[in-house]
Amino acid sequence: MKYIFINPVVDQMYIKEELDKALIENGYQRVEVQTDWHKIVKEKYTKALKETNLTILDRRCPKAIEAIHEYFNKEEMLEPSIEPILIHCAIELANREDLKDKKKIITTPCESLAYYGNKLNLQNTEFISWKVFAKQTRLDEMLEVKQLEASPIPPGYFTELGVKTTSLSGEENIKAYFKSDLHRQDELVEMLYCHHGCNNGDGVLMNERK
Numbered sequence: 001m002k003y004i005f006i007n008p009v010v011d012q013m014y015i016k017e018e019l020d021k022a023l024i025e026n027g028y029q030r031v032e033v034q035t036d037w038h039k040i041v042k043e044k045y046t047k048a049l050k051e052t053n054l055t056i057l058d059r060r061c062p063k064a065i066e067a068i069h070e071y072f073n074k075e076e077m078l079e080p081s082i083e084p085i086l087i088h089c090a091i092e093l094a095n096r097e098d099l100k101d102k103k104k105i106i107t108t109p110c111e112s113l114a115y116y117g118n119k120l121n122l123q124n125t126e127f128i129s130w131k132v133f134a135k136q137t138r139l140d141e142m143l144e145v146k147q148l149e150a151s152p153i154p155p156g157y158f159t160e161l162g163v164k165t166t167s168l169s170g171e172e173n174i175k176a177y178f179k180s181d182l183h184r185q186d187e188l189v190e191m192l193y194c195h196h197g198c199n200n201g202d203g204v205l206m207n208e209r210k
């Protein structure tokens, strides 16, 4: 038996019972995290904001960080050492005593997060986009997918921090913002490469049974 973590975006695209049953039939047992990383990551950004006067960049989306590489200015901006939420989840599972020697699969909503995660070389842990995993296991042929109107983690993650924040999604919007030096007016910049968030990532299947 292998163990699998289903990311929250994919989780909402299926009927849980159907997904769990199909996974078990294919030799995968679902695992969940025990810590609220969504909340803890937010707290880490709050702490980082208190420690700098630079504009903090959201590091939850590796592809967005990559997209603004040419505009990055270390005199004015800070990429805090805060891993994406999914990476926090994977580290918890990789370090869990009861799963230590077990093979763990972490599904991602995009190829970019899978690539980023695999570079960390977490013990017995493999990151794979849901799309690739579903096609490899042929789960895409067995399961009906639900269309999501919005991401389970939509733009606006930092709103409650009450600091001057601009929330961006989509490569062109992100680049246009930095090209115009608009970061100078903000304490924090939320950036999601995919329009409206991870439900539009290249690692999810919007309509497998078309």
Ligand code: SF4
Residues within 6 Å of the ligand: 060, 061, 062, 063, 064, 109, 110, 112, 113, 192, 193, 194, 197, 198, 199, 200, 201, 202
């Ligand atoms: S916004 Fe897109 S590229 Fe960024 S983490 Fe989400 S799915 Fe991946």
